[in-house]
């Protein structure tokens with residue numbers, strides 16, 4: 001804890017500062033969101049939370065509660081102290097937790113998403129953001145894709161929104177065609193599309209297990225199942241053929257499953273390609289151009305060599321991006337979550353991959369060469 | 380062996396704790412039902428400030444479907460990922476042999492200026508002697 005910031009900065013990311021791809025800002029009070037909601041929704045907005053499958057121990061790091069009061073993640077000065085300055089974070093990608101797509105009423109869900117976007121834009125992306133360290137995610141309500149596309153339009157050209165986000169909780173897999181207005185809007189306006197766990201099995205959404213697991217530990221472990229299903233759907237439905245500019249960020253969905261799942265899908269494709277003729281190459285061959293995974297919660301086998309092999313197998317060098325999940329309970333420390341990595345791999349995972357993905361200039365540069373859509377190794 | 384005066388017994392009541400800097404380290408001193416223990420304030424997992432965690436009991440090993448709550452006040456739960464540690468030994472609950480945090484000796488003595496090696500027998504000094512000093516040995 002007492003290590004000087006500069007030393008941490010060098011240890012974590014060379015000299016450029018890390019990019020943390022999963023950080024959660026919270027309103028200090030539900031009224032901060034309510035003020036952006038028109039009637040009749042204002043009266044219907046209850047609390048900020050999902051109220052189901054709560055962590056039985058604690059949901060956020062106990063030491064992340066700001067001394068100023070208010071919930072974890074609600075005080076920008078304290079977040080800067082505990083995350084940005086402590087670890088030398090150059091950019092924090094913010095993903096608010098709205099849980100809007102568990103709502104059965106699509107109009108209410110859309111209104112909640114818009115209110116959070118207004119709140120984020122007015123606070124963390126402007127007032128709290130003089131140095132531009134915070135980059136935002138536009139929340140959309142995926143049960144009404146045309147409305148979601150309109151919400152994306154509303155923020156086109158904003159200097160600090162870098163992606164659109166949804167919870168992984170859904171009624172059908174994300175490759176299916178009803179979602180295409182969202183992907184079309186993302187591609188048109190240069191936003192990545194992020195999927196983050198949440199609302200799985202809640203409200204109107206299916207749970208990606210055979211029914212409801214009993215415990216939080218089961219539900220939380222199995223969150224990666226939905227991500228696997230969504231990814232297989234996106235690849236086989238030909239979403240990346242239809243939207244060549246689309247990039248999907250799989251946030252907090254797990255890491256170690258990717259390589260074996262792709263082996264399986266590639267094998268299936270060799271025999272079943274004729275069923276999905278628009279998939280014109282091995283499904284795994286779409287990943288570098290179109291998919292990134294964020295690292296937290298990183299699987300941690302006892303033998304760290306096992307993890308290094310997994311990283312190699314999954315092409316982490318090109319598609320893995322560091323995330324801490326601050327301030328949540330399963331926070332991955334930039335200095336302790338990973339085993340020692342080769343320097344170039346470390347720099348890619350902790351900084352370069354995300355900077356390229358989101359078109360963020362290296363700190364101290366003017367960013368003239370950004371954004372880089374495709375991997376530089378391949379151009 | 381360093382010898383650090385943590386405070387008076389009356390200042391750290393049962394169930395309480397005090398975090399001190401001693402020998403260049405942050406160390407948490409705990410009063411568990413009248414006996415003092417000390418643990419390094421750094422979690423062996425990802426180096427969280429362990430001693431800021433919740434002081435709890437734990438669900439004891441049990442048959443499926445049964446819950447037995449016990450050891451109230453003896454278990455420290457890490458403020459980050461929630462790993463449980465036995466305050467009295469520094470050993471983790473899930474792997475007591477391999478995963479542990481450094482524990483330090485604590486004694487209660489009547490005189491904070493005492494220079495010689497403390498007598499082991501004073502470790503369980505009667506804490507009703509309100510003016511005793513909590514001494515941390517590093």
Ligand code: FES
Pocket residue numbers: 422423424425426427429457458459460461462
């Ligand atoms: S840092 Fe203590 S449980 Fe992870």
